[in-house]
Amino acid sequence: MKKILIIGATSAIAEATARLWAQQGAQLYLLGRNAEQLKAISADLKIRGASETQYALLDANDLASHASILETAATALNGFDIVLIAHGTLGDQRACEKDFNLALQELNTNAISVISLLTHLGNRFETQKFGSIAVISSVAGDRGRQSNYVYGTAKGAVSIFLQGLRNRLQPSGVQVLTIKPGFVDTPMTASFKKGPLWASPEAIGLSILKAIDKRRDVVYTPWFWWGIMAIIKAVPEKIFKKLKL
Ligand SMILES: NC(=O)c1ccc[n+]([C@@H]2O[C@H](COP(=O)([O-])OP(=O)(O)OC[C@H]3O[C@@H](n4cnc5c(N)ncnc54)[C@H](OP(=O)(O)O)[C@@H]3O)[C@@H](O)[C@H]2O)c1
Numbered sequence: 001m002k003k004i005l006i007i008g009a010t011s012a013i014a015e016a017t018a019r020l021w022a023q024q025g026a027q028l029y030l031l032g033r034n035a036e037q038l039k040a041i042s043a044d045l046k047i048r049g050a051s052e053t054q055y056a057l058l059d060a061n062d063l064a065s066h067a068s069i070l071e072t073a074a075t076a077l078n079g080f081d082i083v084l085i086a087h088g089t090l091g092d093q094r095a096c097e098k099d100f101n102l103a104l105q106e107l108n109t110n111a112i113s114v115i116s117l118l119t120h121l122g123n124r125f126e127t128q129k130f131g132s133i134a135v136i137s138s139v140a141g142d143r144g145r146q147s148n149y150v151y152g153t154a155k156g157a158v159s160i161f162l163q164g165l166r167n168r169l170q171p172s173g174v175q176v177l178t179i180k181p182g183f184v185d186t187p188m189t190a191s192f193k194k195g196p197l198w199a200s201p202e203a204i205g206l207s208i209l210k211a212i213d214k215r216r217d218v219v220y221t222p223w224f225w226w227g228i229m230a231i232i233k234a235v236p237e238k239i240f241k242k243l244k245l
Helices: 012-022 035-049 063-075 093-098 102-127 149-172 201-213 225-234
Strands: 005-008 029-034 052-057 080-086 134-135 176-183 216-223
Touching: 005 012, 005 063, 012 029, 012 035, 012 201, 029 035, 029 063, 035 052, 052 063, 063 102, 080 102, 093 102, 093 149, 102 134, 102 149, 134 149, 134 201, 149 176, 176 201, 176 225, 201 216, 216 225
Parallel strands: 005 029, 005 080, 029 052, 080 134, 134 176, 176 216
Antiparallel strands: none
């Protein structure tokens, strides 16, 4: 039975992914900052087939708590086969432009907290020499755009960090998966107008499971975002800087 830790387990994408793992009878340990929601999700996952569910509180920005919370989770599950890091915030770009403290908060939640968690987990997985570390980054990290470059900076930092960690853990046989979703219909994007490029959390969850099973390095999800981002990345900066994106 797979032993899986989910960080940011109250996220819509994380919950949809956890439901798929529950159907496989996985042992799940959920971390998040909303006790009521964690309790409800935990009970639901048990009904859906999880062989065991446990949860605990984690505010990802409380960096000092990471080591002990991860240790408690590892002891409870007797080690991890898979860790999914899913927490994140999509801050107000305009507000971040006016107030660096808001930008710093976004960078802390979306990049620094993830890098802290990955530092602890990277060492653990390097020692155990098996398993998968999967992290939700974003297509927004592939190129800076005026509409969301603070969030994009954080996700870009996470993607680069994961690239280095993957390179380091390759000899240990540990998979490091960078997940790059496009637009996903979740509470994070509730205020956005939806269109044909939008995907459901369930579709993203399915692609996360497939990418872990196939031991992929990077997954764009849905798949067509690979093509969209290839084009976006190829536009020369001289032209790109004039676009309203
Ligand atoms: N939706 C999209 O279009 C999209 C696209 C690309 C990437 N992503 C990424 O996908 C991941 C999941 O997001 P989602 O779309 O599923 O949105 P979501 O449902 O709003 O989930 C975001 C989660 O992050 C948690 N969180 C935020 N700050 C936290 C903190 N300091 N400590 C612990 N948990 C914290 C939130 O917990 P609370 O409920 O307690 O606030 C919430 O459960 C994020 O990393 C996001 O950046 C999303």
